[in-house]
Amino acid sequence: MIEVDELSKSYGRRAAVDGVSFRCERGTVTGFLGPNGAGKSTTLRMICGLTRPTRGRALVCGAPFRALANPGRRCGVLLDAAAQHAGRTGREALALSARIVGAPPGRVDELLELVGLAGPAARRRVGAYSLGMRQRLGVAHALLGEPEVLVLDEPANGLDPEGIRWMRRLLRAHADGGGTVLLSSHLLAEVERVADRLVVIAGGRVVAQGTRAQLAGAGDLEEEFLRLTDGARS
Numbered sequence: 001m002i003e004v005d006e007l008s009k010s011y012g013r014r015a016a017v018d019g020v021s022f023r024c025e026r027g028t029v030t031g032f033l034g035p036n037g038a039g040k041s042t043t044l045r046m047i048c049g050l051t052r053p054t055r056g057r058a059l060v061c062g063a064p065f066r067a068l069a070n071p072g073r074r075c076g077v078l079l080d081a082a083a084q085h086a087g088r089t090g091r092e093a094l095a096l097s098a099r100i101v102g103a104p105p106g107r108v109d110e111l112l113e114l115v116g117l118a119g120p121a122a123r124r125r126v127g128a129y130s131l132g133m134r135q136r137l138g139v140a141h142a143l144l145g146e147p148e149v150l151v152l153d154e155p156a157n158g159l160d161p162e163g164i165r166w167m168r169r170l171l172r173a174h175a176d177g178g179g180t181v182l183l184s185s186h187l188l189a190e191v192e193r194v195a196d197r198l199v200v201i202a203g204g205r206v207v208a209q210g211t212r213a214q215l216a217g218a219g220d221l222e223e224e225f226l227r228l229t230d231g232a233r234s
C-alpha cells in the first residue's frame with residue numbers, strides 16, 4: 001500500500017508538485033496520469049525517497065521508503081530504464097542486484113525468462129539494448145525481491161504493442177496476486193486498460209482521481225482527460 005499525503009516540492013519559487021494526496025490499495029493498479037511536466041516523476045521520486053519533499057509525506061507499506069529495512073523486498077522501483085550500467089550484460093546486471101537484495105540464485109534466470117530476455121539477449125551488454133529491452137530489464141530489477149509494491153515511471157516507453165500488452169498483463173497479475181502497483185504515463189490509452197483507479201495530475205496538482213466510471217461516467221475518458229489537463233501542459 002502507498003499513502004501520499006499533501007506531498008509538495010518546489011524548485012526555487014516554482015512548485016513542481018503542490019499538495020498531492022492519494023492512496024494505492026493492495027490488489028489494485030493505479031494509473032498516475034498527466035501531461036509532460038505535470039509533476040509525475042517528481043512525485044514518484046519523492047515516494048521512493050530520492051527527492052526530499054518541501055512539504056507532506058509518502059508512506060510505502062506504512063513507512064517512509066528510506067526507513068524500510070530492505071526496500072527492494074518491499075517496493076520494486078523502475079524510474080529511469082536508461083540509467084543502467086551500459087558495460088554489463090543484462091544477466092550480470094541482474095545477478096549483481098540479486099546479491100544486493102538477497103534473492104535466491106535461481107531468481108535471475110526465472111526473471112530473465114519472465115521479461116523476455118532469456119538466451120542471447122541476456123548475454124548482450126546493456127549498452128546495446130533497445131529502450132524496450134532496458135524497460136524489460138528494469139522490470140526484472142524491480143521484481144527481484146518479490147516486493148508487494150511496484151512503482152514504475154512510464155514503463156511502456158519504448159515498448160512495441162506486444163511489449164505493452166505483456167507489461168499490462170504482468171502488472172495486472174501482480175495486483176491480482178495481492179500486490180500494489182503505481183505506474184505513471186502521459187498516455188491515457190496505455191493505462192486505462194489496466195488501471196483500477198486513475199490519479200490525474202496537471203500543473204503539480206491532482207485535478208481528478210477515481211475509477212474510470214467516476215472520472216468520465218459513460219462519456220469519453222480521453223475528452224475528459226484533455227479537459228482536466230487543459231492549460232497545464234508545459
Ligand SMILES: Nc1ncnc2c1ncn2[C@@H]1O[C@H](COP(=O)(O)OP(=O)(O)OP(=O)(O)O)[C@@H](O)[C@H]1O
Binds near residue numbers: 015016034036039
Ligand atoms: N531538479 C529539478 N530542478 C528544477 N526543476 C525541476 C527539477 N525536476 C523537475 N523539475 C520541474 O518540475 C516540473 C515537473 O517535472 P516532472 O519531471 O516531475 O514532470 P513529469 O510529469 O514527470 O513530466 P514528463 O511526462 O515530461 O516526464 C517540470 O516543470 C520540471 O521542469
